[in-house]
Amino acid sequence: MPSTRELRLRIRSIKNLAQVTKALETVSASKVRRAVQANKATQPYSEKAWKVLVHLARQPGHNSLHPLLAERKLDGRVLVVMISSDRGLAGSYNVNILRETLEYFREFEYPISYVAVGRKGRDLLIRRRKDVIADFSNLPTPLAFNDVSAIGRLVVDDFLADKFDAIYVASTRFINMVKQTPEISQLLPLRVTYGEDHDPATTHATKSVFTYEPDQNELLSEIVPRFTALQIYQAILSSQASEHAARMVAMRNATDNVKDLVGSLQLEYNKLRQSMITSDMLDIAGGANALAQD
């Protein structure tokens, strides 16, 4: 049976903890808003970029246009870019993306390497003795496109050097405040099709051949890697929004739990205090009785 002093201390320390989680929740809430905004801001650019790419890919003989566009036979190694967070306390956010990734690639008979974006994911992968070839942790916030171009370059170079036959990106798609789903998509070779929500008014049915300036090869080696980096950029932005949302929800739950916990501890404390007072009273009454009899 704990003493009243101990109980009092425990209640106080739990209340302090609640202040911390409450603060984290508030901070995360504003971060989600900013991350979602950043994500939305890049949407027009990537939509247009994607459209250009689709037009390109519909050209006759696109398989030979650029090696990044050409489908390969999968008989070698696979690289997965896994996006997680640098910090913990985000509920099951990091575990979810890891579980989804491992599950997705369990059936693969080819060796799989990983590029970890985010410290938590890297640690989880290393603990499971996965092959992590590169680690991009502590990315700056707000994230600029230039910050991820290094990841894009690494991925494209390794792909072109035939080190890998396919490259995937595992990220968490932000749907709303309470729902974020882990998602795995193929990055390279680029699978070029229209998204579900494209606007038919701005797409072109013509299959006429492009004129290129300066020349086809130079141009394609300029833009195709850039679009790859763009996709990674968007995946990271979406994941960051998810991370903050997940943290916010986790922290809100923690704050709510504190209320329950403090309630039950307070009850215990009050019971203890009451029983102490009762026994004190009995003692005094007993003492007074004994004196009166003398």
Added chain:
Amino acid sequence: MPIRCEIVSQDRIVYSGDADMVILPGGDGVMGILPHHTPLLTVLQYGIIRVREGSQESVFTVAGGVAEVQPDQVTVLADAAENINEINLQRAEEARVRAEQALKAGAGKDTDSYLKIQAALKRSNLRIDAARRYKRAR
């Protein structure tokens, strides 16, 4: 028939509307795009985009990027772009001075920071040029 023109940078839509003619700083030189142009894909240099519609002309700076031309539309994917009217000349000049000083202070060549400063310098020079040339006319 007008041509649809859209200029987007990585973080926003800079311009979207119809135009009679679009003038772009293409990879091999400045080109004017009229409606019914043959499909074209080009890289963009640092320079100025002019969008003409009737007697109106809007001027934009562009810091590199890609442009796709279709018979009835021009899509500019700019690394960075802004309307000339958004340029704050004083700030651009301050930025130029800062960049020049930083270069003099001697960042090592071919390092990331050197390239970054150089790009910043290029950008502010472009802004200043554009603002001086086109703003006064208005």
